[in-house]
Amino acid sequence: MQASAGSGLPQIMNGLTGKSSVLLIGAGLFLVSFVFYLLNLLHLSPDFFRGGGPFLGADTFDITKAMRVPTFHYDMKRHLLFSVVTESLVDVVGLVFRLTEDLAIIVSLALMSAVNVTFAWLVLWRFATSMALATALAVTYGLFFSNIIFFSIPETYTLSNLFIIAYFALLLLIRNERSMASAAILGAAAGAAGLFNPTLLSLSLVGFLYQWRWSEMKQGIAYGFVTLLVALVVCGVPYLYVHGMGYVEFVSDYTNQWASLNNLLEVDKYAMVGAGFLLYSVVTPLTSLTKVVTLDELAGYLSDPLALVTLVAYVAFVILASGRAIRESDRLVIPVLAWTGVMLLFFIYFNPGEALLYSSQILFPLVLLAARGLAVTSLSDRFKTGLIAGFAFLLALNNIPVLYSPFQ
Numbered sequence: 001m002q003a004s005a006g007s008g009l010p011q012i013m014n015g016l017t018g019k020s021s022v023l024l025i026g027a028g029l030f031l032v033s034f035v036f037y038l039l040n041l042l043h044l045s046p047d048f049f050r051g052g053g054p055f056l057g058a059d060t061f062d063i064t065k066a067m068r069v070p071t072f073h074y075d076m077k078r079h080l081l082f083s084v085v086t087e088s089l090v091d092v093v094g095l096v097f098r099l100t101e102d103l104a105i106i107v108s109l110a111l112m113s114a115v116n117v118t119f120a121w122l123v124l125w126r127f128a129t130s131m132a133l134a135t136a137l138a139v140t141y142g143l144f145f146s147n148i149i150f151f152s153i154p155e156t157y158t159l160s161n162l163f164i165i166a167y168f169a170l171l172l173l174i175r176n177e178r179s180m181a182s183a184a185i186l187g188a189a190a191g192a193a194g195l196f197n198p199t200l201l202s203l204s205l206v207g208f209l210y211q212w213r214w215s216e217m218k219q220g221i222a223y224g225f226v227t228l229l230v231a232l233v234v235c236g237v238p239y240l241y242v243h244g245m246g247y248v249e250f251v252s253d254y255t256n257q258w259a260s261l262n263n264l265l266e267v268d269k270y271a272m273v274g275a276g277f278l279l280y281s282v283v284t285p286l287t288s289l290t291k292v293v294t295l296d297e298l299a300g301y302l303s304d305p306l307a308l309v310t311l312v313a314y315v316a317f318v319i320l321a322s323g324r325a326i327r328e329s330d331r332l333v334i335p336v337l338a339w340t341g342v343m344l345l346f347f348i349y350f351n352p353g354e355a356l357l358y359s360s361q362i363l364f365p366l367v368l369l370a371a372r373g374l375a376v377t378s379l380s381d382r383f384k385t386g387l388i389a390g391f392a393f394l395l396a397l398n399n400i401p402v403l404y405s406p407f408q
Helices: 009-015 018-049 060-066 082-097 101-127 131-143 145-150 157-173 180-194 198-210 214-243 246-258 261-265 267-280 295-303 305-327 333-350 352-375 381-403
Strands: none
Touching: 018 060, 018 101, 018 131, 018 381, 060 082, 082 101, 082 157, 101 131, 101 157, 101 352, 131 145, 131 352, 131 381, 145 157, 145 352, 145 381, 157 180, 157 198, 157 352, 180 198, 180 214, 198 214, 198 333, 198 352, 214 246, 261 333, 267 295, 267 333, 267 352, 295 305, 305 333, 305 352, 305 381, 333 352
């Protein structure tokens, strides 16, 4: 397609029409994402294959083992279907491409990571004002710090995030349906996500709040009850079937090991989780991979001009997009913010010392909310796309080098 001399990338992308253009852009995004994460994985693999790390609290070595042999036990008591799905994928990739098991694991992880970014783009494309803006937002999503890390090492959050995106895609697809059938569908989606990460049962709250109407409280309560009940059945029954009633004891022991109600009474825990989820997960203040991240790392923003500029740009976009979405009374605002708050409170209670490990779970909902906010701003599509693309470039400059620095 020919473009005039004054045309830029947004005009070229917006001018593309038809399924072929969508497939071309989607395939290009997938391929670039795959190569990017594959290079990261090849660089980091010596550490997680020989039992090094863990990076930022990630169980890299244990999860690598779970990808080699299908098991419902050990770590999979926390992530029931992760091992079964990923081990099957590793087998298929190894067979098709004639790879060793280690290389098949690396390629499988890169494929799942690329699918995350591409799937995010497909959802964002439906709710952004242009394909160019959706692409810039998807690239930004892929460059957030905790996504770069956990999409580039064996971690359960690669699949967890995929199910989070799928849940929001489904929610927005049936957003105009307010029947008990839609409640059951959203509940089943939250339950399915819970089979890979039980914390994601909380997604049922999103569908409930999205459909809530103060003028129809009885129907709203019934909708929420059906959503939660179906989610609990879809998630709970398989766990109990596989592990039996001993699973209840496992959950109790695991909670006692990691969680404490006292955490909810300590201000520094709120600050630690808030920083991990809302700041570090997007713009890292680190200069190299480390085992844990504390509040002391906040000083890293002040000592690094690039990190500080990127952080300021991030905060500005948050204020612009979320503020606009709130003023427009976007129906996603309250569900997303409420769910984010629930996730923050849960991990303050559960394991605040490793908050960054869990933080990637809230990133896609926040990007989707930003897309909705940007969609109703008065700025031109070209300008909005340029801003997000520039921010993505800053993220790349700031976040990627951390992966290639010496591990501390």
